[in-house]
Amino acid sequence: MKKFEDIRSPDQIWEFTTGVFTKLLYRGVSGNQSKILAENILVGVPRMRQLRVKMNTCEQAALFDEFYKTCFDYFREEIEDKEPFGLKTDSWIYKEPDANERIYHGHFGAYDGGGYQFEFSRNSRETWKGLRELQDNVWIRYGTRAVFLDFAIYSANANLLCVVKLLFELIPTGGVISSSRLFALKLFLFSSLADYLVLICELVFLFLTIYLIFLAVVRACKSKRNTFRKNKKSKLLDYSILAMSLLASSAGLTRYVVLTQFQMKHKADLVNSTAYRNFDFMIQLQKYFCHARCALLVALLIKMLTFLSLFKSVNLILSAFGKVKSELVTVTIMMFAIMTGFVVFGLIVFGDHVVQLYSVWSGLFTMLSLHVGGLYFYEEPEYASPKWAPIYFSAYILLVKIMYCNAFVALMIYGYDKAVKASVEDPSPHFIIRQVDAIFKFFLAKIKRYDLVRLREMDEIIRKNAADYDALQLILRKHGWTTLEINLVFKKYGVVRGDDLSIETMSEIYDDAHARNQLFIESDSHFRIAAEMEKVEKINCLFGE
Template sequence: IWQTKFTEDVSKDKELYIRTTLRELIIYILFLIDLCIVSFGMTSSSTFYFTNAMMSLFLDQSSPGVSTFRQSAQINDFCLFANGSMLDGLYWETWYNGENVTSGDLGYIYYANKLLGKPRLRMLRVKNSSCDVADAFTREIKECYGSYAPDIEDQSTFGPNGSFVYYTESQLNGTTFWGQLAAYSGGGYIQELAMTKGESLSITNNLIQNLWIGRGTRAVFLDFTVYNANINLFSVIKLLLEIPPTGGVIPTWSFRTVKLIRYVNFMDYIVLVCEGIFCAFIVYYIIEECIEIFKHRCSYFGSFWNCLDLLVIAISLCCIGFSIYRSLVVDAQLTQLLAEPDTYSNFEYLSFAQTRFNDVGAVLVFFAWIKIFKYISFNKTMTQLSSTLSRCSKDVGGFAIMFFIFFFAYAQLGYLLFGTQVLDYSTFYNATFTLLRIILGDFNFQALEQANRVLGPIYFITFVFFVFFILLNMFLAIINDTYGEVKSELASKKDEFQLYDYLKEIFYSNRQ
C-alpha cells in the first residue's frame, strides 16, 4: 500500500514507473481534494462582505462638517470623529423611520451585528525629555517628546484627581500591534465606553475637556468586537490613530474577520469529517516517507521533491496541532468573555490565533498544489519544462545577482532623492516596492517630476531603460536559449513509454 517510485526499483521498468506514479497521483489528488474542502470550508465570500461593511461604516462614514476616520489629518479631526461617526456607528438606537429600537434589539450594528461588550479607548504616551533639543533652542523650547518606543513610555498617572491610570500589557492581556510608524505595546491608559450612545458621548466629552490626548500622546486605539449570527463570523476591529513627533495624525486600522465557532451547520460537520480524513492521509504519508528514508538513508534528502514532501507533512502537523490548541483556547476563553457582557471583551488574542491558523493553512494549500508537479513530471512536456528550469538555474542565479545590484541601487537612489516629498519613496521599503510596481507598469511619473524636475525624469527613464530593455531581455534570452537546447536533445532521443501509451494499452486490453 505504501509502494512508491522511491521504494521500488523502477529505473529499468518504465511501465512499472508509470503505473506506480499514476497510483501515487490518484491518491494525492484525493488528498488534495480533501485538503481543499477543509480549507475552503473554513472561509466564504461572506467574510469579505462582512469586513467591507464594517470598514465602510467606521472608515468612510462622515457626519455633516466632519471628516471620516480615513481622512483624519489632525487631533481635532479625531475628536470630531469620536463624538460623531464613531458613536453613530457603534450605537444604533433608532430605526431608519425614526422609531426607537426596543431594548431587546439594542447593541446591534446595522441591526444585524451584535456588539460584544463595551468598546474601549486606549492611549499611549511618551515622556517629556525623551529627545534632545538643539543647543540653539534650549532657552525657548523646554519640552521634547520623541518618537514612540516602549522604553520611553510615560506611565505616570495624570488627569483630574489622578483619574487617568496606566495599565501594563499583562494587566490588559494585550499584544503588541504594528502601526505604520512603530510597534505599540498592549498597555496604556484605557477608557471603556458605555452601553448607550448618550453615556458614551459624556465619556468622550470628558476626555476631550481634560486633554486626554496631549503633546506626548503617540497612539490612540479604539477596540471592539462584533458578531454576526447569520453567518457565524466575528469581526475584531482596531482603529489606531498614530501621532508622530512632527504633528498631525496617521490613521491605521485592522479588521480581523474570523470564524471562531467552527461547527454549527451541516456543512461545518462535513468539514469536520474531512478533517478526520485529512489526519488519516497525514499518517499515511508519514509512514510512506519513513519507509523511503529507511531505504535511501541520507540520499533521500538529495531530492527536492522529498524535501517538499517533508515540508508539506511538517506544515500539516502544525495545522493539526494548531487547530486542536485553537479549539481548546477558543472554547475556554469564548465562554469567559461572553459571560461578562458589561465589560470590554478582548477577542484580540483569539482573532490573532485564528488568523495565524488561516495563514498556515493557506501556505499548506499552496505547497500542496506545487507538489502535484512531482507526479506529472514524467510527461514529456513537463520533463521539457523542468529540465529547462534546472539547467538554466546557474545562469539565472548569476543574472539575479546583477539584477538586484541595479534594483537596490535605484531603490536607494530614489529614497535619497525623493523620500522627503513623495510617499512612494518615503522609506527604503516603500521605494523597493515602488520599483517593483514600475516593472509591472504601475507608476506615478508626475510625482517624480514635481519632486525634482531634472533628476525625476532622468531617474525614471534610466531605470526603465536598464530594467526593461536590457535586464529583462537578458533573462528571457537565458530561458529561451536553454529551452531550445533541451527541446533539441529530447527531439533527438528515442520516444520512451509515456503515460498516454500506458493508458491506451489499459483501454484496449479492457475492451478485449
C-alpha cells in the same frame, strides 16, 4: 465634521469619538443591547486607550531651549510612560496588558495592549459623561503617542465576529495619522451543513496526515540514510509537506478547542457583558491557521510539478530552467544590482517627494512593478524634478526593463533548445502517454485480449522504427542530400518507413554518404585546380605575346 481618514488633530479625535462614533454606537439601542447599522450586535463594550512616552526622551538643539521646555520622542517600549497623570483616577492610571493582548503595528511604532484605558458603558449618558470628563481635563495631551478605539460586533446573518481597531497616532512633528484594521472570524464554527462537510474533510485530512507521517517514520527506520541520499530534493519536499500538514492540523485543533472553551465560559454574558472583550488570541490563532494552510497549498502546488513533468512539454520547460540555472542566477544578480543603483539615485534626486521611492525596499518593489506597467505615479517625480524624471525612467526602461527581459527570454530559448536536444539523445523519461499505454495494455491482458495487446506492441514498434527512419533522413539532409537522393538510396537498400532499420543497413548508408562527400570534395578540388590552371595559361599567353 472630518471623516475618519481626514482626522489631523486631537480636537478632531474628540469630535469623531463623541460625535460619529457614539451616535452610531447608541443609535440602535434596544433594551440593554446595542445594534450597529441595524444588523450587528455589540459584543462587550468598546474601549478607548492611549499610550504615552516620558518627558525629555529626545535631544533638542540648544538654540531652541527657550522655545521648548521639554520634548517627547516617537513611541518605544523603553521610553513608555506608565506613571499616573492628570486626575490620577481610573482612566488616568496605567493598566498592564492582558495575557491575550497582542502587539499592534501602526505606521510609526509597535504598540502593546496596555495603556490608560476608558471603557464605554451600555448607557449612552454615562459614556458621554465619561468622555466629556476626559476631554475637559485634556486626557489627550503632550506625550500621547497613540489612541485606540477597540470594539467587536457580531453579525448573525453572516455568522462572523468582526473585531475593529481604530488607531490615531500622534507624531512628534505634530498632527495625527489615523488608520484602521478589521479582523473577521467565525465565533461558531459549525452552524450549517456546509460547516459540517468542512469538518468531515478536515478530519479526513488529519487522519491522512497521521497515517502518512507514520509511513514516513517506518520507511525512514527501514532505509535509514540510503533512501534520502538518492533523491534529496524530493524527500525534503515530501517531509516539508508532512510538517506543514501537521502544523495546519495542530492550528485547526487549537482554534477549535479555544473557541469551544470561550463559548462555554462566556455563553451567558458574551453579548450583555459590561466589560471589554479581548479576541486577540483567537485572531492570532486564525492567522496561524490561514498561514499554515497557505504554505501547505504552495508546497502542494510545487509537488504537483513533479506529476506534471510526466507531460513532455512541461518536462522540457522544467529542464530548460535546469540547463541555464547558473546563467539565470547571474543575470538576476546583475539586474538587481542595477535596480539598486537606480533606487539609490532616485532617493537622492527625488527625495521624500515620491512616496513609492521613500526607502530602498519600497523603491525595489516599485521598480519591479514597472515590469508589469506600474508607472502610475509619474506625475510625482516629474513635479519633484522635471529635468531628471524623464531621463531617469527612460534609462531604467531601456537598461533594465528591455535589456534584461530580453536576456531572460534569450536564456530560456537557449535552455529549451538544449533540453530538446537532450531529450532526443536520452528518451528515457516515462511520460504520461507511456504510462497510460502501459496501464491499457495491462487491462487488455487481464481481460485476455492478447490479440489487441500484440497489435498495440506492433504499433509501438512501428512508431519506434518510424522515429529511426526520420532521424536518419534528418542526418542525410544535414549532410547536403536532396529529397530525390535520399529516396533513391533508401530504395537501393530497401528501407521503408516503419520497418526495422538494422545497424548494418544504417552503416552501409553512412558509408555511401561518406563516399559521396569525399567524391564531392575531390570533384570540387578538381574544378578549382582546373580553373587555376586556366588562369595561368591565359597569363602565359598574354606575356608570350
